[in-house]
Amino acid sequence: SWPARTNCVHHLSGNAMGTRWCIHYAGAPLHDSALVYKKVEEVFDRIVQQMSHWDLHSDLSQFNRASPGTRHVIPQDFFYVLEKAIHVSSLTDGA
Numbered sequence: 001s002w003p004a005r006t007n008c009v010h011h012l013s014g015n016a017m018g019t020r021w022c023i024h025y026a027g028a029p030l031h032d033s034a035l036v037y038k039k040v041e042e043v044f045d046r047i048v049q050q051m052s053h054w055d056l057h058s059d060l061s062q063f064n065r066a067s068p069g070t071r072h073v074i075p076q077d078f079f080y081v082l083e084k085a086i087h088v089s090s091l092t093d094g095a
Contacts, residue, residue, distance in 0.1 A: 006028065007026040007027055007028060007029075008026070008027070008028075008029050009024055009025070009026055010024070010025055010026075010027050010031075010033055010036070011023070011024050012025075012033060012036060012037050012040065014037065014040070014041065016041070016044035017044065017047070017048060017052075021040070021044070023040065046077070047077075050074075050075050050077055050078040051078060051081060059074055059075060059078050060078065063078075
């Protein structure tokens with residue numbers, strides 16, 4: 001006989017950053033999908049807070065308005081994206 005199935009596929013979707021998102025994941029049949037949804041929303045909220053160019057209060061908007069040569073403390077995720085952008089820029093002569 002086949003082994004008992006311990007996980008099933010769950011589906012969640014929502015709105016973020018002017019579009020829709022959708023995830024499919026394996027989990028226990030009676031797990032707390034509301035908690036998973038909340039965690040996904042928290043990640044999107046953190047991305048918007050750090051890197052939105054539409055939100056005047058985001059870390060990116062504040063960084064872009066800063067005077068050249070000034071120093072700033074930025075979140076680790078924002079630093080990672082900025083570091084990769086600078087690297088890609090150096091590889092492509094600023095393209």
